[in-house]
Amino acid sequence: MVTPSLFDTDPVGSPHETAFQEWLAARSAAGTLREASSMAVYRDMWNGFTSWCLGQSPRVTLESLSPADLDAFKAARYGIKSSDLSLSPRHALRLVRLIDHVLRHRCAMHDLPPSTAAADWLLAHPEIRYAEAASADPPPEFLSASEAKHLILFLSSARPRPGASSEGRGQPLTWQQLRNHAAVGLQLGAGLAPGDVRALAIDAPTTAGGRVADRPWKIAVPGNGNLPPRETPIAPWAAELLKHWLQVRAELGIPGEQLFPSTRTGKPWGKESHYRCARELLSQAGLDSAEGGSFRLRHTFALRQLRRGTSVEQVARWLGLEVEAMNKYTRVLIAPADVV
Template identity: 65%
Template sequence: MLTPSLFEDAQSQSHLLAFERWLVDRRASGFLRQPGSVQVYRDMWGAFTAWCLGQSPAVTLASLDGLDLQAFQAARFGEKSPDLSLSPRYALRFMRLIDRVLQHHAADAGVPVNLAASQWLSDHPEVRYAEASRADPLPEFLSVYEAKTLIAFLSSARPRPGVSASRRDGQAALSWQDVRNRVSVATQLGAGLTPGDVRGLVLASPVVRGGRVRDRPWKLSVPGDGNSAARETPVAPWAGELLHHWLQVRYEAQIEGDWLFPATRTGKPWSKDGQYRAARSVLEEAGIDSADGGSFRLRHTFALRQLRRGTEPAQVARWLGVEPEVMARYDRVVVGPADVV
């Protein structure tokens, strides 16, 4: 537990203030309502602060690095396993707490985020997955490089000012089915849709009114399908540009019917198998392995993108059309700030 003598200098005050401000925000957000939980976190942070100030030189929130965390993990603080180090589960709780306080402190003080705790967890999977069930596999998702590569490939389907003649020729050679296939994949990555969601979209689904850019869809109204209720989900700007282009292509091709992504010019609905094969073909053309995780990886990537940007899990769940409890599966992946696309 924290003691008054522990906070007699500026360094100790900085540790305490960072924790207290994080705690105030957590309580204001409706978290940590139980006094017992608050005390547990106080004791954990007190142990961490005592260790930091006991080093020579003292470890500050700015100077904390992976070697410090490794030494702390091996020290005799908190709950201990037989070798006197922190157990993997308790180490996970500690590192998550440290990471969250560091993130909050950076946002509050306007300083760069210290990523030492999130990086330490990434480097120690035995701790990172300490609470994982063997029967609950991690969601498959695209790496940052894969996502950027795929976005560049998908976006090449729409005209842009200043592109080379060869690029314009390539765009002109695309059939309306080619454009449909790429844009449908874009809605999975850029709006978090399932394959069934894609097939169920109608012409009224893209929402333009209220957006920042004229005529560019910025969200989608996803119809209910019997398994989930109707919902709305935001569309990434790059995917919105592609949707806008597809609507033009669809109109110029004189495609009938109300489906946003029909199977034929006469407006027949897209079959499950047809849409699956189209998505797989697009991924392969983009150089993305289509066998591992399928197009559901795109939806998972959307979810992780939103969570890594700080969106509340409950909000992301509403966009995905799932129950809030489902978001727990991403906890083992989102350990701290990361590049997002």
């Protein structure tokens, strides 16, 4: 049964409908939306939103949509008893997520400035944002913008800066310390999980085709039985740190197939040793915490990429996650900030 419209305006052919169709086609092509029943639910939800937008005076366009408009939309739907038209907190969350996904896809597809109206609205309504959050599924821990900038400066201090004098640099880092800095840098600057870092092969970084000669710009992460292999971009500051680590490793002649070995003989890095090294480094940076561990860095990468305007589907591919698993991030979008 088709959901009846709240208004008489026909959404077919409107820019709203075009944006939805483009998003739906992209999801279908990526294989992340296959069920006809799910498509029908999304279409009904979007048609209700579109009809409301086109029924306003003046009309609410995708460019002009604001958190205040979403407040008005929620108010127009509040208290309606019909189960398919009411806007309960859980239904409101699903609908605003849909609006956010469609708007972000539209902006990315047509090279438009990111639209954050839906994300901003969710930030202002925690009762909606956490409508599906259970006590066993708390929001992910992540670094604030100031903490992320502080950590970037701390990690980047491990590599020599052009034109800087040798005085004031302090004691040079050991190769293990430099390895730790580069490994933690990839968690924050490329969104890698600890297991991803240990699994990286020596030839995982790609330098060819980058904007800066000899600087890695993406890295290949192998599959692990549960997830397929993938590639993810590296933030420039983390790429410079990785480049320095590769140079030092080559100078020392450290063998082995792993990008980050445990010993000078190339022995693979163990889980416990890696955990201790990452924890100690974060403590040295003043970011020691019993909550989140180094996974906070991966979560920070994901949240800041989403806030930057990167599509949920793209960030999911970089992280090696199913799109549905991104809900924990879209619930907790942070304030605008430059990507790390």
